[in-house]
Amino acid sequence: MEEIMLELKSVSKFYYNKGIVSSGINKVNLKFDMGEFVAITGESGSGKSTLLNVLSGLDTYEEGEMYINGEETSHYTEVDYEEYRKKYIGNIFQNFNLVSSYTVYQNVELVLLINGETRSSVKDKVIEILKKVDLYKYRHLRVSKLSGGMKQRVAIARCLAKDTPIIIADEPTGNLDSKNAKSVLKLLYEISKYKLVIVVTHNYEQISEYATRKITMHDGSVIEDVKLKSANEVKKVTLSEIKKTKFFSNLRLGIRNTFNIPTKFLLLTFVYLFVLLSLVDAYSAFLELENNENFYNGFFNENDADKRIIVKKKDKSSFTSTEIENMYKVSNVKNVILNDTIYDYSATLTDNDNIYLESNFMKLSDFKGKLSYGRMPINDNEIIVMGSVDNYYISDLQNDMLNKTVSLGFSNEDKKVKIVGIATYEEYNWMVTSYVSDEVYDFVNTEEIKKYGISTLNINSKKIYDYPYIQPSDKVMPGSVYISENLSFSCDSYNCSKDIVNVTYENIYFNKNLDLKVAKIYNKDNYKKIFDKEYSDDNAIFVSSTDYEKLYKSSDVYQISLFVDNARNIDKTINELTNYDVFSLVKVKHDTAITQVIKVVKVVVLTILFVVLFFISYFVIKLIIKSRNKYYTTIRILGGSFKETKTLLILELLNITNLVYIVFLVVSLLVKSDVIVSNYLSGILFYINLKEYIILYLVLNMMSYLISSRYSRKIFKSSVITTYNMEV
Numbered sequence: 001m002e003e004i005m006l007e008l009k010s011v012s013k014f015y016y017n018k019g020i021v022s023s024g025i026n027k028v029n030l031k032f033d034m035g036e037f038v039a040i041t042g043e044s045g046s047g048k049s050t051l052l053n054v055l056s057g058l059d060t061y062e063e064g065e066m067y068i069n070g071e072e073t074s075h076y077t078e079v080d081y082e083e084y085r086k087k088y089i090g091n092i093f094q095n096f097n098l099v100s101s102y103t104v105y106q107n108v109e110l111v112l113l114i115n116g117e118t119r120s121s122v123k124d125k126v127i128e129i130l131k132k133v134d135l136y137k138y139r140h141l142r143v144s145k146l147s148g149g150m151k152q153r154v155a156i157a158r159c160l161a162k163d164t165p166i167i168i169a170d171e172p173t174g175n176l177d178s179k180n181a182k183s184v185l186k187l188l189y190e191i192s193k194y195k196l197v198i199v200v201t202h203n204y205e206q207i208s209e210y211a212t213r214k215i216t217m218h219d220g221s222v223i224e225d226v227k228l229k230s231a232n233e234v235k236k237v238t239l240s241e242i243k244k245t246k247f248f249s250n251l252r253l254g255i256r257n258t259f260n261i262p263t264k265f266l267l268l269t270f271v272y273l274f275v276l277l278s279l280v281d282a283y284s285a286f287l288e289l290e291n292n293e294n295f296y297n298g299f300f301n302e303n304d305a306d307k308r309i310i311v312k313k314k315d316k317s318s319f320t321s322t323e324i325e326n327m328y329k330v331s332n333v334k335n336v337i338l339n340d341t342i343y344d345y346s347a348t349l350t351d352n353d354n355i356y357l358e359s360n361f362m363k364l365s366d367f368k369g370k371l372s373y374g375r376m377p378i379n380d381n382e383i384i385v386m387g388s389v390d391n392y393y394i395s396d397l398q399n400d401m402l403n404k405t406v407s408l409g410f411s412n413e414d415k416k417v418k419i420v421g422i423a424t425y426e427e428y429n430w431m432v433t434s435y436v437s438d439e440v441y442d443f444v445n446t447e448e449i450k451k452y453g454i455s456t457l458n459i460n461s462k463k464i465y466d467y468p469y470i471q472p473s474d475k476v477m478p479g480s481v482y483i484s485e486n487l488s489f490s491c492d493s494y495n496c497s498k499d500i501v502n503v504t505y506e507n508i509y510f511n512k513n514l515d516l517k518v519a520k521i522y523n524k525d526n527y528k529k530i531f532d533k534e535y536s537d538d539n540a541i542f543v544s545s546t547d548y549e550k551l552y553k554s555s556d557v558y559q560i561s562l563f564v565d566n567a568r569n570i571d572k573t574i575n576e577l578t579n580y581d582v583f584s585l586v587k588v589k590h591d592t593a594i595t596q597v598i599k600v601v602k603v604v605v606l607t608i609l610f611v612v613l614f615f616i617s618y619f620v621i622k623l624i625i626k627s628r629n630k631y632y633t634t635i636r637i638l639g640g641s642f643k644e645t646k647t648l649l650i651l652e653l654l655n656i657t658n659l660v661y662i663v664f665l666v667v668s669l670l671v672k673s674d675v676i677v678s679n680y681l682s683g684i685l686f687y688i689n690l691k692e693y694i695i696l697y698l699v700l701n702m703m704s705y706l707i708s709s710r711y712s713r714k715i716f717k718s719s720v721i722t723t724y725n726m727e728v
Helices: 048-055 078-088 104-114 119-132 148-162 178-192 247-259 262-293 321-327 340-344 392-396 438-451 485-490 527-531 545-552 567-575 593-637 642-672 679-685 690-715 720-724
Strands: 004-017 020-033 037-042 063-068 089-092 166-170 196-200 213-218 221-227 308-312 333-338 347-350 356-363 382-388 404-407 416-425 432-436 454-459 462-466 470-472 480-484 500-506 511-522 541-543 559-564 581-584
Touching (some): 004 048, 020 048, 020 196, 048 166, 078 642, 119 148, 166 178, 247 262, 247 642, 262 690, 340 356, 356 382, 356 438, 438 545, 470 545, 485 511, 500 541, 511 527, 642 679
Parallel strands (some): 037 196, 037 213, 382 416
Antiparallel strands (some): 004 063, 308 581, 333 559, 404 416, 454 462
């Protein structure tokens, strides 16, 4: 007994276009049994292709009911139709609807992979089917190289591989010569002995010897339904199990689709390169603005701070002479400062009248610039002051400053220097740098060491207080100390005469200890007689210059600053110093109010840029992959779901995205390694670090995902046949 597979009861299909309603098929009543070879014929526009599309689930219907193996379909959603096409329908088209960039083998394999099989499990089946349709020897040939008859046999092989109970063919011989047409029809007839084959044709004579039934249509209605011969009896219908496409199958297809059309691949690569460079350029520009507006927490000297590397030994011991020599040999280093904490130390140059300059200090031998005013120093107490042309004292008071004697502003009021030269630079900085003789530099260095450590005063082994006010005096003999009578409360019987005063000094690198004997006790009455100056009520501890230097002066080198020639290569220089504790001052920058504003603007501008680039990229990529509309619609026809089709598109674009990003990383590495020399590339990559690389990678992949999702929704917006016949 013949089994009814498909049944239509008063089924109608309408089309809507600009307010006009037209009928595709009207009140069609038909039954289709397994084992039939049904020929549907009629003039052009009679509704035969519409009927075929409804039967195959490629299009919906508006009225009536269609039954599939006894089940109603009027309630079907797109997901239901996807399952229906995957489980029941194999399609053959007049224009073959093959993937031209795939080989014969890959076209047949495709339908099996989509239907949940694995690559290894389908190999034997694909080969067997290709032999059955006489295409085995062409299995590695691209479909685009085949003749029309061979292409149609590939389409039939694909239907056989899918192994559905129903095969629906729309004009399968329309583009074939008579010989190839006969071969294809004979093959379909053999298949109809155990399946239901429905063929639409405009040339009934070609098919008449094979057809078991003829249906004639006119103006959307069936006007003739004639049984020509008995259909082959099919006792049992076997339906394939519906399985989801395997992850690795999707991945393999995604990779295959990425490279199978070189022109498309190159165009998409160019688009993503443009997007990536646009994002990097804009992002880097904002990072540079932030960097320029940041400050170095007020402690570090900001001159050439972006080129500075601070180096110290991991055990905090002093550098050997060999280690110091090696610092001068490090690549990209143009200047070295030993015991560099003095470089960050500042004092006020003042005449206590009009001049109050906050100054750092450098050795006169380090001065490489040109004087704008005055002359070079001759004597030890003569200095050069270098500052910004926008500094008020430099721009407006240079004549007052020249040959002016100023105090260094330390606690030792007697240290005076004379400004004999002034040098300028363009970049604004409120602080100046004084270039001084070795003798003045040593003095400043001693004061700096004193400031950045802890001094402690002990009398008779009893701690009095930290940070005592210790001053050198040529009135005091080595080994002796003069103290204020205000400290008498710490001594036995309030008499400190001949007591032992212990002074200690400690910083992060070293500590020193001096035992001194109290030689004199001063007070308000005898102060001027002892020191030849007016009394100062500061409880100072006076020691000899020799003892002062023993306590605070050090010839050992514990910390070194290296200044690189090219700040863009500073990471490369740091990598040569792995045996030391090293850090770049860029890492200790702090935000200013302007920086916070820049960061807010950065987020807004980059978000707008991302949106603009997204839509530009989307429309450009849409034009590029528009030709892929047929491919992705074919995936739907073969039973691929929205999710599976979307996954393939996402993987295709993500593959290109990741490939472009890998190229970007390699080029970045070559630029930072000076293998590739490009001012533009080194400029935009200078501020891009690991965090920025991760952000760019995520943004680029997110853009690909959003573009893929948007395009996928376009593909699935309409029915399969509508999408197939239009440009997405």
